[in-house]
Amino acid sequence: MTEQTSARLNYQGGDLELPVQSAVEGNVGLDIAPLLKTTGAVTYDPGFMNTANAKSAITYIDGDAGILRYRGYPIEQLAEHSSFLEVSYLLIYGELPTQQQLTDFDNVTRRHTLLHEELRDFFGGFPRDAHPMPVLSSAVSALSTYYPDSLDPFNKDHVERSTYRMLAKVPTIAAYAYKKSIGQPMLYPDNNLTLVENLIRGCFGVPAEQFELDPDMVKALDTLLILHADHEQNCSTSTVRLVGSSQANLFASVSAGINALYGPAHGGANEAVLGMLRQIQSGDVSPEAFMEKVKNKEAGVRLMGFGHRVYKNYDPRARVVKGLADDLLAKLGGDDELFDIAQRLEQKALEDDYFIERKLYPNVDFYTGLIYKAMGFPEKMFTVLFALGRLPGWIAQWREMIEDPSTKIGRPRQLYIGEPERNYPGA
Numbered sequence: 001m002t003e004q005t006s007a008r009l010n011y012q013g014g015d016l017e018l019p020v021q022s023a024v025e026g027n028v029g030l031d032i033a034p035l036l037k038t039t040g041a042v043t044y045d046p047g048f049m050n051t052a053n054a055k056s057a058i059t060y061i062d063g064d065a066g067i068l069r070y071r072g073y074p075i076e077q078l079a080e081h082s083s084f085l086e087v088s089y090l091l092i093y094g095e096l097p098t099q100q101q102l103t104d105f106d107n108v109t110r111r112h113t114l115l116h117e118e119l120r121d122f123f124g125g126f127p128r129d130a131h132p133m134p135v136l137s138s139a140v141s142a143l144s145t146y147y148p149d150s151l152d153p154f155n156k157d158h159v160e161r162s163t164y165r166m167l168a169k170v171p172t173i174a175a176y177a178y179k180k181s182i183g184q185p186m187l188y189p190d191n192n193l194t195l196v197e198n199l200i201r202g203c204f205g206v207p208a209e210q211f212e213l214d215p216d217m218v219k220a221l222d223t224l225l226i227l228h229a230d231h232e233q234n235c236s237t238s239t240v241r242l243v244g245s246s247q248a249n250l251f252a253s254v255s256a257g258i259n260a261l262y263g264p265a266h267g268g269a270n271e272a273v274l275g276m277l278r279q280i281q282s283g284d285v286s287p288e289a290f291m292e293k294v295k296n297k298e299a300g301v302r303l304m305g306f307g308h309r310v311y312k313n314y315d316p317r318a319r320v321v322k323g324l325a326d327d328l329l330a331k332l333g334g335d336d337e338l339f340d341i342a343q344r345l346e347q348k349a350l351e352d353d354y355f356i357e358r359k360l361y362p363n364v365d366f367y368t369g370l371i372y373k374a375m376g377f378p379e380k381m382f383t384v385l386f387a388l389g390r391l392p393g394w395i396a397q398w399r400e401m402i403e404d405p406s407t408k409i410g411r412p413r414q415l416y417i418g419e420p421e422r423n424y425p426g427a
């Protein structure tokens with residue numbers, strides 16, 4: 001069979017030949033760049049349901065089959081055998097590190113965990129009960145003011161420096177944001193600890209008190225971060241790329257990505273799932289009545305943690321997370337009643353025509369909140385944990401975009417539906 005290299009489109013009575021861009025594993029894209037010049041028409045695709053904005057070698061998803069791979073490696077294998085640090089290296093540099101490369105990467109990220117004292121003081125400016133997500137995005141944006149030596153997107157040394165600064169400092173910022181939100185003093189990071197260990201100690205440790213890490217919790221959090229590490233052109237990653245396409249630096253671009261992640265239709269869903277489960281647990285509404293509301297689309301109620309733009313099958317990460325929840329909730333002292341409610345909702349949805357017809361399955365965050373909660377994190381930290389997981393993906397995608405000579409500034413078109421020209425009164 002010969003590979004198709006172009007497609008013919010009939011537009012207003014004339015034939016139009018459009019090139020086909022092929023990728024791997026059957027991915028093809030119709031190159032519509034010549035369309036505007038030839039016909040004067042733009043494509044209309046709200047929500048970019050059908051638009052590829054980049055060629056990328058980082059993450060592969062087959063949404064119909066429920067397959068996810070980072071740099072070719074199946075997510076299930078990475079979750080079982082790798083570490084978050086190793087996966088971060090893989091995403092950013094394209095290959096698994098050698099032992100020496102991993103040691104060097106570990107050392108460089110451990111050495112840069114501290115924040116400037118002035119940046120630490122910046123946390124004092126937020127209200128006492130500030131939600132940690134906007135605190136996180138603000139502090140990440142503020143990082144660029146301390147590191148003028150790493151802001152040039154086209155200077156390889158600058159990019160390298162901002163990469164490890166970001167990986168090392170964002171967990172410290174997350175822990176500070178958490179301490180701020182509960183009114184406790186912040187803890188300086190301990191560079192004898194790994195990134196994940198430091199995060200846990202930074203959140204749950206108390207100054208001048210010995211802190212003992214729970215190895216089950218460290219392993220589980222590491223696995224959850226791996227599962228969230230990249231997901232090709234999702235809303236926050238596309239935001240990072242869009243902001244970066246204006247040649248904004250990595251700190252500014254990632255800060256924008258954190259804000260995009262905050263919404264409940266995206267990363268904020270993990271917090272919203274817990275809210276939904278608690279509402280049912282409180283007796284306000286039975287699981288059956290809640291499902292009726294969802295199906296009747298009452299006041300926009302959705303089954304949070306369900307549905308996905310790309311997966312029209314079970315999200316492979318949700319399978320791993322559910323297995324983790326099964327193992328861990330007993331060990332960490334989780335809320336069995338909430339887990340029960342979640343499982344009942346899932347069962348009902350999987351048997352219901354509304355969900356079957358629309359191919360709605362649990363996504364990565366249907367069960368994560370129950371694990372985070374069992375670890376002791378309050379709901380408002382859930383999306384921060386997602387952001388920490390997604391960080392290497394954002395960095396890898398930003399770097400790929402910057403290095404790609406075909407990158408153009410992101411600038412969609414529109415279909416204007418406002419007033420035609422009219423005269424200003426008296427003009």
Ligand SMILES: CC(=O)SCCNC(=O)CCNC(=O)[C@H](O)C(C)(C)COP(=O)(O)OP(=O)(O)OC[C@H]1O[C@@H](n2cnc3c(N)ncnc32)[C@H](O)[C@@H]1OP(=O)(O)O
Nearest residue numbers: 264265266267269294302303304305306307308309358363
């Ligand atoms: C890490 C992540 O970001 S994963 C996603 C996290 N978000 C959530 O869990 C929030 C709940 N889910 C959703 O809102 C959606 O499924 C999204 C935002 C994830 C994907 O949205 P889209 O791809 O734009 O699908 P869209 O919103 O058009 O939904 C398609 C149909 O399924 C329905 N639907 C989608 N998700 C749900 C849901 N969770 N509960 C009930 N109905 C749903 C829609 O009402 C729509 O029905 P219709 O055809 O009768 O109008």
Ligand SMILES: O=C([O-])CC(=O)C(=O)O
Nearest residue numbers: 231233234235309310364
């Ligand atoms: O890909 C998406 O649309 C949402 C996302 O980030 C994820 O599922 O991890």
